[in-house]
Amino acid sequence: MEPQTITNFFSTYITRENITLAIAVFGALGTITSWISNFYHTRKNIDIQIIKISRIKNSLIAYVFFQNKSQLPISINSISIQVDGESYSGCAVPPHTIKITKQTGNTITGTREYQSIPFPVNLGSLSGASGYIFFDTSKSVVEALSSPLTVLVSTNRGKSMKMKLPWTEWTDWNKMF
Numbered sequence: 001m002e003p004q005t006i007t008n009f010f011s012t013y014i015t016r017e018n019i020t021l022a023i024a025v026f027g028a029l030g031t032i033t034s035w036i037s038n039f040y041h042t043r044k045n046i047d048i049q050i051i052k053i054s055r056i057k058n059s060l061i062a063y064v065f066f067q068n069k070s071q072l073p074i075s076i077n078s079i080s081i082q083v084d085g086e087s088y089s090g091c092a093v094p095p096h097t098i099k100i101t102k103q104t105g106n107t108i109t110g111t112r113e114y115q116s117i118p119f120p121v122n123l124g125s126l127s128g129a130s131g132y133i134f135f136d137t138s139k140s141v142v143e144a145l146s147s148p149l150t151v152l153v154s155t156n157r158g159k160s161m162k163m164k165l166p167w168t169e170w171t172d173w174n175k176m177f
Helices: 003-013 015-044 139-144
Strands: 047-055 057-070 074-083 087-088 097-104 108-117 119-123 128-136 151-157 161-165
Touching: 047 108, 047 151, 057 074, 057 119, 057 139, 074 128, 087 139, 119 128, 139 161
Parallel strands: none
Antiparallel strands: 047 057, 057 128, 074 087, 074 119, 074 151, 097 108, 151 161
């Protein structure tokens, strides 16, 4: 290229107005990228996993892990299972206590008490919690359960979420604790 054409190119296209336009376009793109990134990291994003599940008579006990994948704290106010259009709450106030005693003959060799997780479950940003949830259902409901289990999760951020939670097999309640 000739020195004269390079000079003409710069004097034609590199003007104060074009530099201002380029800075404005890059600033707008940066702002839009920031908005999208902020929305992605702060939206309601919780993960729930059933670690163990067991049935005791007409009840269902699940050991559940909650994980907040958002950068904002969240509170899980209640969780309920949904079977054939009916909802069964897993939120007992005060928390339901499960008392397990071990015996050898007529002698009690040990006693342990487990409480279901107290609601609301408050999760900080990028944190998790786990605990037992007790569902008081009928025997026909417990027998009709299949994997995945449909749950309704109510939080302090927006409307209730309907989730399908897979679980592998029933656990003997003695081995669960």
